[in-house]
Amino acid sequence: MSECLHVLEMPRPEPAPLSETCLECLAAGSHPVQLRLCLACGHVGCCDSSPLKHATAHFKETGHPLMRSYECGDNWRWCFEDGSIV
Secondary structure, eight states, X not given: OOOOGGGGGOOSSOOOOSOSSOHXXXXXXXXXXXXXXXXXXXXXXXXXXXXXXXXXXXXXXXXXXXXXXXXXXXXXXXXXXXXXXX
């Protein structure tokens, strides 16, 4: 694990998820693979294994650097800016 200063900026508690699935995939008629939760605002997006990569698109659009897996049993977090698990 890396020393990521963005972790200090994470809201506590985490924001509530804005949806139960990737709404962008739903609107596009695509199937999301592995959901991710933005730790700044609660946006739920699909991972880079999905065709449309909405979690990464959300980071590029908003600059929100931290997300976590939104899959049952997963608890890891990722910093887009540092490119590391935090």
